[in-house]
Amino acid sequence: MTNESNPKSAKKKRIREKDKKINELAKEYLDSEKDFEDLFPNLAKEIEIGETKVSMTGIRWNTEKPKDSKDLDELKNPDIISFIRRCNCNEEVIEIIDYMLHKGEITSEYAEKLKIQLELEGLRSFGTEKKPGYYLRKYFFNDEDR
Numbered sequence: 202m203t204n205e206s207n208p209k210s211a212k213k214k215r216i217r218e219k220d221k222k223i224n225e226l227a228k229e230y231l232d233s234e235k236d237f238e239d240l241f242p243n244l245a246k247e248i249e250i251g252e253t254k255v256s257m258t259g260i261r262w263n264t265e266k267p268k269d270s271k272d273l274d275e276l277k278n279p280d281i282i283s284f285i286r287r288c289n290c291n292e293e294v295i296e297i298i299d300y301m302l303h304k305g306e307i308t309s310e311y312a313e314k315l316k317i318q319l320e321l322e323g324l325r326s327f328g329t330e331k332k333p334g335y336y337l338r339k340y341f342f343n344d345e346d347r
Contacts, residue, residue, distance in 0.1 A: 222313070285315070
């Protein structure tokens, strides 16, 4: 059996090709830092010297919500970020992203953004971990951090 006919080798090759694309996009992202410094010199200086006033627990790229959304919508229709926040390692996140992309739940552009965010910012840039009992604590006890 040759390497090309082996499904695992083909999968690894596809992953390597995707990784190359992600690395190229990450380089483009990093090149945009110069533009940021030109556009926002004072903010860039604050960030550089560490004068941050507000801590961020996560970054969401897709912040649009339906007009009639309710707090309980998270229970009925969890988004990809909700699933990612349950992950313990980067491999699990990649698996979730690929699955949601395959199912048509997210676009390939959004999947690439998520992978870049994972690579550059890390797993917890999507928010704190949702541990078992998260929804019970949040919606029954009204205490997300309990």
